[in-house]
Amino acid sequence: MTIGVCYFPEHWPRDRWETDADQMVEAGIEYVRMAEFSWAVLEPRRGEFDFEWLDEAVEILGQRGLKVVLCTPTATPPKWLVDERPEILQAEPDGTPRGFGSRRHYCFNSPAYRAETERVVSRMVDRYADDPRVVGWQIDNEFGCHGTVRCYCDDCAAAFREWLRDRYDDVDELNRRWGTTFWSQRYGGFEAVEPPRPTPSDHHPSHLLEYYRFASESVVEYSRLQARLVREANAEWFVAHNFMGDFGTLDAHAVSDDLDLVAWDSYPTGFPQYRRPEEATPDELRAGDPDQVGVNHDLYRGTNGEPFWVMEQQPGDINWPPHAPQPAEGAMRLWAHHATAHGADAVLYFRWRRCLEGQEQYHAGLRKADGSPDRGYDDARRAAKEIQELPDLASVDAPVALLHGYENHWALSIQPHSPDFEYWSHARTYYRALRERGVQVDVVHPRADLDGYAAVVAPTLHLVDDALASHLRDYVEAGGELLLTIRSGVKDPWNKLRAEPAPGPLADLVGATVERHESLPDSIAPEVSYSDGSGGSGRSGRSDQTDRPGRPNRTAEPYPARTWAEWLAPGDATVVGTHESGVAAGRPAIVRNDVGSGSATHVGTWPEADLAAAVAGNLLDRAGVGCADRFPTGVRAAERDGFVWITNFTSDPVRISAPADAAWVVGDAAVGAFDVSVVEADLGSVSVDRSCRSTGTAGRRGENR
Ligand code: GAL
Numbered sequence: 001m002t003i004g005v006c007y008f009p010e011h012w013p014r015d016r017w018e019t020d021a022d023q024m025v026e027a028g029i030e031y032v033r034m035a036e037f038s039w040a041v042l043e044p045r046r047g048e049f050d051f052e053w054l055d056e057a058v059e060i061l062g063q064r065g066l067k068v069v070l071c072t073p074t075a076t077p078p079k080w081l082v083d084e085r086p087e088i089l090q091a092e093p094d095g096t097p098r099g100f101g102s103r104r105h106y107c108f109n110s111p112a113y114r115a116e117t118e119r120v121v122s123r124m125v126d127r128y129a130d131d132p133r134v135v136g137w138q139i140d141n142e143f144g145c146h147g148t149v150r151c152y153c154d155d156c157a158a159a160f161r162e163w164l165r166d167r168y169d170d171v172d173e174l175n176r177r178w179g180t181t182f183w184s185q186r187y188g189g190f191e192a193v194e195p196p197r198p199t200p201s202d203h204h205p206s207h208l209l210e211y212y213r214f215a216s217e218s219v220v221e222y223s224r225l226q227a228r229l230v231r232e233a234n235a236e237w238f239v240a241h242n243f244m245g246d247f248g249t250l251d252a253h254a255v256s257d258d259l260d261l262v263a264w265d266s267y268p269t270g271f272p273q274y275r276r277p278e279e280a281t282p283d284e285l286r287a288g289d290p291d292q293v294g295v296n297h298d299l300y301r302g303t304n305g306e307p308f309w310v311m312e313q314q315p316g317d318i319n320w321p322p323h324a325p326q327p328a329e330g331a332m333r334l335w336a337h338h339a340t341a342h343g344a345d346a347v348l349y350f351r352w353r354r355c356l357e358g359q360e361q362y363h364a365g366l367r368k369a370d371g372s373p374d375r376g377y378d379d380a381r382r383a384a385k386e387i388q389e390l391p392d393l394a395s396v397d398a399p400v401a402l403l404h405g406y407e408n409h410w411a412l413s414i415q416p417h418s419p420d421f422e423y424w425s426h427a428r429t430y431y432r433a434l435r436e437r438g439v440q441v442d443v444v445h446p447r448a449d450l451d452g453y454a455a456v457v458a459p460t461l462h463l464v465d466d467a468l469a470s471h472l473r474d475y476v477e478a479g480g481e482l483l484l485t486i487r488s489g490v491k492d493p494w495n496k497l498r499a500e501p502a503p504g505p506l507a508d509l510v511g512a513t514v515e516r517h518e519s520l521p522d523s524i525a526p527e528v529s530y531s532d533g534s535g536g537s538g539r540s541g542r543s544d545q546t547d548r549p550g551r552p553n554r555t556a557e558p559y560p561a562r563t564w565a566e567w568l569a570p571g572d573a574t575v576v577g578t579h580e581s582g583v584a585a586g587r588p589a590i591v592r593n594d595v596g597s598g599s600a601t602h603v604g605t606w607p608e609a610d611l612a613a614a615v616a617g618n619l620l621d622r623a624g625v626g627c628a629d630r631f632p633t634g635v636r637a638a639e640r641d642g643f644v645w646i647t648n649f650t651s652d653p654v655r656i657s658a659p660a661d662a663a664w665v666v667g668d669a670a671v672g673a674f675d676v677s678v679v680e681a682d683l684g685s686v687s688v689d690r691s692c693r694s695t696g697t698a699g700r701r702g703e704n705r
């Protein structure tokens, strides 16, 4: 595990570069990423290449033992190219071009742009093919950022029609699969099908889902082109891409199939500002939500089973969220450790120095605008030293998988059926419940090999075909513990409702069906009683946020839930939870069904934290997963290769109980505000010493200190 930085030498005078490189070495930096967005500098006019500056930067860094990661510059086609070939521009649904003047303005399906990509990328990779200082490549930058996965230009319209022709026998099949009789939407031929243009009311959901698939596959194809060019030049190089957090429109699993190294860009204080606004706590605005960051680590770690990188790590205050609080003292160090605990092999801070020009002037770097160290520099240096002193770490060995398929996300975003139905937020409810017990989670594709996972959680498996249903059934029969949730098995792969009741092809496995569903605003939110096995009491203990005992039963106060309720009709399944409020009162809400040597649980509501904890606690118990007592909000434990990281994303210090002879390799049992400690111990032997933890509204008080 190591530290790196993103560096733009072309923004600074050459006589500064050696100083920069010396200071990088002093900070303990190993990797330097360069040449992103540099096309106009590399090729100021068609065919006139200037590599001299980049050669010199590579030379200066290389002399000091720094390793260089280069980027293809294709996220920013230069003005001369746009003027020459305006057809490379993306277009809005109404045909308005997404013009020059920022970035990501090119279309993935433009034949002209694919040719230009081939030209510039080949030139660059050939230049450095024999250079040992260049260790690998990042292709492009953040595919799809700024809403650019989906383009609506003429090239896309033509490519979409071709894509449909390949997919359907004839247009009658398309009409049948989509269901175009509704509102007279039948097509007479493929040539009549348009990208979804502006319409008076909602678009046809099957048309939209197919367009979303097509758009994502267009990016995958474009990415594959670049990966091939890099590999042809030097087969030893790694090919990487930097994905985004909580990002939905691009199938990162599919892109990753063509990569050697999956990476993502982590901006912890930005992400919480894009959830429901009232949800971002003062502590989260200072350091982020460890589970929101963590689920992305685990997604990108999971995509090809290899360790991942954080290609861009927030270095301080940032420019793009609505607000830009200074991160908490030490947060930039905390984030590097947190990433390491989740399996990262490298964390590269974005960027080296605050830029004097352009759109990102309000974005910090490790160094200030005048070149002097900013807070991030000291944090990065400390993190580098601590992390490099750890032994080589094996990758994370997660006992639980969380299934995530982009198509479910797309279908649910087309018909959310509630303003509050946000896909990631629902998935995080369960992820949080697992993570507060310290359990490592792989976020994997629903069709991934599930052997070896003691338990599997599958939030909103909305589109299900028979093959997926039997894949899950095989898993449970062989002894797996499966957790299914609301809105599962409702639709077929074309985004059409099934005639049989939900969960459709999963009904046998669940041993129950959904009689009715309702979406509910907070004012009439569901309440559910729940009792199954230990009910989540015992090791999971009680939440620090409520006074309610962890062990629920029908006579206790019911658990709060939100947004969605399903009235279940049990067949073979046992009812373990019941609706206690509204029109649903008295109807089954949660069921569990023994199948083969395992069992499947179906949760027919969106649980709040305590119910999710109780359900997850039982799942872990039945699956025999070793875990810790429930950690407080914002404090997380994660085990990697025999070491347990305690990361405190809150302003309240905590004291950790661990075996007396356990070796603390970073910090000690007193974990301060926004601090981290690492102990060599079993996860199950580590807990928060609650007698020492202060109570109350941690974030707010900390904020006033
Ligand atoms: C990322 C992007 C970088 C920079 C950064 C600012 O999304 O890849 O180029 O814009 O955000 O936080």
Ligand code: ZN
Pocket: 089, 090, 091, 107, 108, 109, 110, 151, 152, 153, 154, 155, 156, 157
């Ligand atoms: Zn296009």
